[in-house]
Amino acid sequence: MMGQHAAELFKKQNSGCIVNIASTASLKGYAKGTVYSSSKWALRGMTQCWQADLRPHNVPVIQVNPSEVATAFGAEDRVERTAAGNKLRSEEIAHAIVAAMEMDPRGFIPELAVFATNPW
Numbered sequence: 001m002m003g004q005h006a007a008e009l010f011k012k013q014n015s016g017c018i019v020n021i022a023s024t025a026s027l028k029g030y031a032k033g034t035v036y037s038s039s040k041w042a043l044r045g046m047t048q049c050w051q052a053d054l055r056p057h058n059v060p061v062i063q064v065n066p067s068e069v070a071t072a073f074g075a076e077d078r079v080e081r082t083a084a085g086n087k088l089r090s091e092e093i094a095h096a097i098v099a100a101m102e103m104d105p106r107g108f109i110p111e112l113a114v115f116a117t118n119p120w
Contacts, residue, residue: 026044
């Protein structure tokens with residue numbers, strides 16, 4: 001597993017950072033979202049375990065939970081949806097990740113939710 005390999009390298013150098021991208025579905029389930037939400041809850045649990053395992057080695061593990069993002073998720077043809085003015089873009093997610101990683105190493109943000117302002 002790539003995450004396990006990265007964790008071993010980071011432990012050896014006593015530094016690094018792991019960012020897991022999940023979903024706001026890891027925070028709250030929704031109707032007909034059993035499979036998707038369950039997978040995101042599992043990622044949240046794994047992230048919390050990694051946080052406990054790697055914190056003594058100065059390796060923060062951050063989980064980012066975006067809400068509505070224009071992607072190919074659920075599209076049978078797997079074509080990315082056109083960006084919508086009321087949905088998140090990859091730029092907002094990247095900005096949140098960079099901001100969290102720029103924090104002084106004496107602290108870290110274990111989990112961060114990024115919501116679209118008005119997705120309806």
